[in-house]
Amino acid sequence: MERVRTVLLRGIQREAMPGAVVCVRQRGETLWHEALGTTDGSAPTALATLYDLASITKPVAMASSICTLVEHGELTLTTPLTDFIPAASHLKDATLRHLLTHTSGLPAWIACYQDEGFGLDAAVRAISQLPLRGAPGTHYEYSCLNYILLAQVLETVTGTTVDRFAAEHVFAPLGLSEQLTYHPDPARSAPTISQEGPRSGETLAGVVHDGNARAICAEGRSVSGNAGLFGTAEAVARFGEAILHGGLFGSPTRQRWLLPQSTPPGHTLAFFCKPNGLTPTGDLLSDRAVGHSGFTGTALVLDPESGCVIVLLTNAVYVDNSKTEFLPLRRRFMNALAGTL
Template identity: 35%
Template sequence: MRVDPKRLERAFGVVERFVGEGQIPGAVALVGLGEQVYGPRAYGWAALEPKRRPMEVETLFDLASLTKVVATAAIAWRLLDEGVIRLDDRACAFLPGYGAGERGASGAWKGEVTLRHLLTHTSGLAAWEPLAAVPGTPEERFRRLLTYPLQHRPGTRVVYSCLGYILLGRILTVVTGQPLDQLARELIFEPLGMQATGFCPPEAVRARTAATEHAPDLGRILEGIVHDENARALGGVAGNAGLFGTAADLARFAQEVLKALRGEEALWSPAVMALATRSLTPGMEEERGLGWQLSGGRPFSPAGDLFSPRSFGHTGFTGTSLWIDPDRELYAILLTNRVHPSRENQAHLRLRPLFHNGVAAAVLA
């Protein structure tokens, strides 16, 4: 397959238009087709407040929930390949006492929660709870999470749950005896050459991060400090959020995923990636693989209308997204700081599918 240059320019032009109209402060966009990489292209501003900084192609973004797939799920894929875990392992095997002694159906259900449930957002946990409001240390806040009741029986509904991925991240550390940020670095980022990607950027790096929202608890605009309140309350490293990275690094990740799906030697086996990108939640509210959100040709997908029904990806609350179309060997990365200076901005919800439509239209046989 090949790219129609004029149509690809129109796709990038969609991003440029949204920035030029002030709908989002800035963006970095990148498209890959097979071995060819187009971009990254930088538009607008990395920060408007407290001081304007232009966006650059190497700007670091708070990847928000892309953490779930680029770090947490990616580690789980490695451990599945290596025979360290299995999907039907129960959470209580790694977190002794999880649900034990709790009354009612919810308490009994907790003993049924498996890694499969956590990876596919079918654990029964609520979407979100304010862990940041729990007084005490990060460990005390995590312990509170263990007491939260389930909303429904595991395996019966898809409810996108940040809490489930926080729990999964902790389980991965228990299994390996290593902190989540170290696991991600050693198992994923270093092997793939993702040198700019990691948790808790050091002070020296924060000057080149895209600014996010004004944080009342800190009294300032966040730059290089995780936007997600719960991840921040857990010390900046969590299974649901906390990762910072660049478009170029995400391209390396996407290329490795496609290599595995082609059956080539890659960081993950073809077997695990085939499973990770297949719907494991048929008939439920949303099609989910192991970490990935699947397009399935459904309306209102962030992938837009023209990516193939087998496409998959993930989005992040700060305005980030990664989408992959294995039928075309195509991937699109769109990183924005739409929450700067306020999360009230919702323009990214329209920008994503419009950009993806333009990208898919640019691919020729």
């Protein structure tokens, strides 16, 4: 892996991110697990460093919780959203499947907290007032708003919050309760700097970077389904293995996580997939590879063809030039890793 390691070290030198933790596993075997660089320019990274997973929260916490409820017979993917959120009447034709696959017609993002204030209820009110950009099931647009609404669905059905439900029904069965959490130890957490939401412009340690998720948490009762989870690279990799090779869901659910489920195509029940340009797989991994990325500088990739799970965690948003440097670096990293494998 030395060639791939060099790609990351050069990225650190070019200040694409302060550091990184990478974990690559293949059919239960760890091929590479290493901490490189620092978390803030001085403190060295560690294998146990907790990173803000950003939108990797969507598959690891939110989609997994919804699919658990489906397997338990508590939900169906074809249930209309308005069964849970009557105020969202313009989404009467949108189902839970549309929310999971980003085909509800909702726009990509709004600052929910600007007009409605803090908390999940406020965010849901803001989203419920938005005009659709296309009829549900006809228009794909990746949107954090879908997964904020899914958090409300889960609370309505279970009477508990996403962090509590996922901890009990997803993380604990996989033995990952200490490594995946919405409530991290700041001393173990790689810092970020956010320019949105409450406390924008501050250095955040153990506090979610995403502005909407931070505003939802600020109310003190709920968490969001779009972001907010922190985790180690190994824990995210082990979650990926549980999807790729079994351990969390039955085969029918697993297949729907690994194969296209959206119209138009480009999304499984939880991951980006071909031909979606958001799929963080680079140029050389197989066409069957699926995955998800996070705005903070994180990526989870599952390749059924090679049996590999690839996790790259960074806090790229801690540096000023992450947008121009990190995304090309991530593609080069995936390409070098695919070549090595």
